[in-house]
Amino acid sequence: MISYAEGSFGTSAVTGESDNIADSYSLQINMNTFSTSACSGVPGCIGWQQYVFDNNPADGFATAVYLQYWLIYHPSNCPSGYTYSSGPGAPGCFKNSLGAGVPVQAINNLSSLAMTGTAVQGGLDQITLYTGTSIYSTYGEDTVLNASSGWTEAEFNVFGYDSSGPVATFSSGTLLSVETMVSNGASKSAPTVTDTGYTFESNNLTLAPLVCQVADPNGPYIWFQESYGATPATTCPVTPNSLPAPTVTTTGPTGTEIETFSFTWPNVSGATYYLMSRNGADSTITGNYSAVYISCQQTVDVQFSSCDAAGCGWPETVLNAKNTHQCN
Secondary structure, three states: OOOEEEEEOOOOEOOOEEOOOEOOEEEEEEEOOEOOHHHOOOOOOEEEEEEEEEEOOOOHHHOEEEEEEEEEOOOOOOOOOOEEEOOOOOOEEEEEOOOEEOOOOOHHHHHHOEEEEEOOOOOEEEEEEEOOOOEEEEEEEHHHOOHHHOOOOEEEEEEOOEOOEOEEEEOOOEEEEEEEEEEOOOOOOOOOOOOOOOOOOEEOOEEEEEEEEEOOOOOOEEEEEEEEOOOOOOOOOOOOOOOOOOEEEEEOOOOOOEEEEEEEOOOOOOOEEEEEEOOOOEEEEEOOEEEEEEEOOOEEEEEEEEEEOOEEOOOEEEEEEEOOOOOO
C-alpha cells in the first residue's frame, strides 16, 4: 500500500492560466477508489480520498488545503456529516476535513509549489503544501474511510478549480514538468504507470508521450510533461543528487518559555529547501536558514526536504524534541 505521495512541477514554463478567473486552479493528489466500511454495506458504494489545494483569487477565504472524503455511488440518504452530490462526475456523498488557509498562489509560482499527502493506519492523514517560502498543512482521521488500507495508486496534477468550472485553461507556450513520488516506507523500486484518471476536473494540456519511471533512492517517482503550444522533452531528466541535510543548533529555553531550534544548510545552486514542523510549532525559512519555536511542554517532529530542477528529495526527520521547560 502507498503511505506517502508527493507532487511537484520541477522546471516548468507557464504563460498564463484561467478557469473563468485568472489564476483559478486546484492541485490534487487523488487516491484510487477502494472498499470501505464507511459505506455500511450499501451495494456498489466505494470510498475515495482526495488531497486538495484550491486556489481562488476571487475569494481568498476559499484558498486552502484540505482532505475530501467520498462515498461514491452512495444514495442521497448520506451518513451524518456528508453532503450528497448528484454530479457532474460520479454521484455520491462527500465531506471535507478542516481546511488550512493559504495565500493566493499565482500560476507563475507553480514551479515553486510542492504538495504531499500521507495516510497512516489508525492515525492522521495529512496534506502539506510547500510554496517555496512557507508551509501550510492540515489533517483528518484515517478512520473516516480507512484509506491507508486501500491506497494503491496516486494521481497528481493541476486541474480546474472545482466541478462547476472544471478545466484549468493554460495559455499557449505552457510546458509543465510533473513529478509524482510515491512510497510505502520500504520499497525504492520505480513505480508503475497506469493510464487512469480519477477526478472530474481537468486541464487543456496535451500529455507528452515520454514517461520516465525513476528508482531514485530519495523516493521512487514518475516524471512526465504536458504542454500547450510548446515542445516537450524527448529524453528523461537527470536524477537529482540527494541534497545535504541541515545542521541543527539549539538555543533556549528563553524567558518566554520558548525553545528555539535553528537549522542551516549549504547553499546549492537551483535548490529549494523545505522545513516542515508538526504539532503546531511555528517555523520560518530565510535563504539557507530556518528556525522552529517550541513552547513549554510541547513535543515537535521536524522533517526536512529539498527540491531542485529535476524534482524533490525524500523528506527526512531531522529533529524530534520536547521543550521540558515548565509552563508558568
